Amino acid sequence: MISFCICRYDVALDTNTKGAKHLISFAKKCKELKLLLHISTAYVNGGRQGCIMENPLRMGDNIAREMVLFETPQTFVPALDVENEIKLALVSKKSSAEYALAQMMKNFGIMRANQYGWHSTYAFTKAMGEMMIENLRGDIPVVIIRPGVIESTYREPFPGWIQGNRMLDPVILGYGKGQLTGFPFDPNAVIDVVPVDMVVNASLAAIAKHGGARKSGINVYQTTSSLVNPLVLQEFLRSCYEHFNSMPCLNSNGRPVYVEEFECFNSMDDFSAHLQRDAFKLPGLTTPRKREIMHQYAEHLAGIYKAYSFYSARFDNSNTEDQMECMSEEEKGDFGFNVRSIDWKDYIKNVHIPGVRRHLMKERTMPEINQNSG
DSSP: OOOOSOOOHHHHIIIIIIHHHHHHHHHTTOTTOOOEEEEOOGGGGTTOOSEEOOOOOOTTOOHHHHHTTTOSSOOOOOOOOHHHHHHHHHHHHHHSOGGGHHHHHHHHHHHHHHHTTOSOHHHHHHHHHHHHHHHHOTTOEEEEEEESEEESOSSSSSTTOOOSOOSSHHHHHHHHTTSOOEEEOOTTOEEOEEEHHHHHHHHHHHHHHHTTTOOOEEEEEEEOOTTTSOEEHHHHHHHHHHHHHHSOEEOTTSOEEOOOOOEEESSHHHHHHHHHHHGGGSTTOOSHHHHHHHHHHHHHHHHHHHHHHTOOOEEOOHHHHHHHHTSOHHHHHHSOOOGGGOOHHHIIIIIIHHHHHHHTSOOTTOOOOOTTOO
16 A cells, blocks of 8 residues: 555555565464465556556566667666665664654655655655565565555445545545645546455455465556546546535634635646745634744645656556456446546545545544445
């Protein structure tokens, strides 16, 4: 899943890269192991463009090098050495003053990720985790599940269930409260969203398919929607507007917060100027300090989302769809993950946002989500 916070490089390496290495080492000690299933993210593909296939990452794969192959003259891009990245983070950590360590590691992670063609520390370290698994797996059967942006449930255990802020939710929450009125984004960009229960069902189907075969190899399943049922950003934001226009949030005085349509900005500079100009109009921002904090938070969010709000690639999910075709009609009904079936307008307006408001904002006045949605 995608993290909307900026990760410390050392922590992300420990969890996503070294963690994968330790996992495959442990798996090799399990004599009766039938399958290793690894949950990754579709965004391990970094800055790749076009239609991105369900192919495994190999040790040393370097997105930045791929992107300059056809440049004349070619820009020099250093080789990616995963073990060296781990050592480099450790050395940098030891040489940094304690009070500045956290921010330094966040900045360092972004710098290293960008150098090799990834948008975020999270995606970069997840990619290196995949490389570790592919390189060290030996004869172990491996399945890698690569979901897009995981959001609230489509059906099970009930529509709209969500736990913790997911990638889209800070924008939804800020907009609904009237504190975020615009964002830098390409209106025609596609955000690859997939409900969490579909990710679970696709994982279960992969286990059922490969768990009994004990066939050495690595299989990648991109549980994604952008190619077969794309959610366009302007349509997503329009659905947000329609939801909050019909069911506004309430402010601290119990009065409805009415929102206008989300404003699109072409650059961070335009967005920053908008924040400076209009922050005093936003509800609840009654002091310069509050406006400054909101300004910084909005720019922080925009910086994180920039790579995704202008993203143009699409993720192929042929393996995932082929897997679904192997299932019986009864299995499809009980464990479905057909992203083609999602009506995004209905899901965003009537399932996801009500779920966010009920489970994250803890609004007790939200109507029950229609169990028949989807």
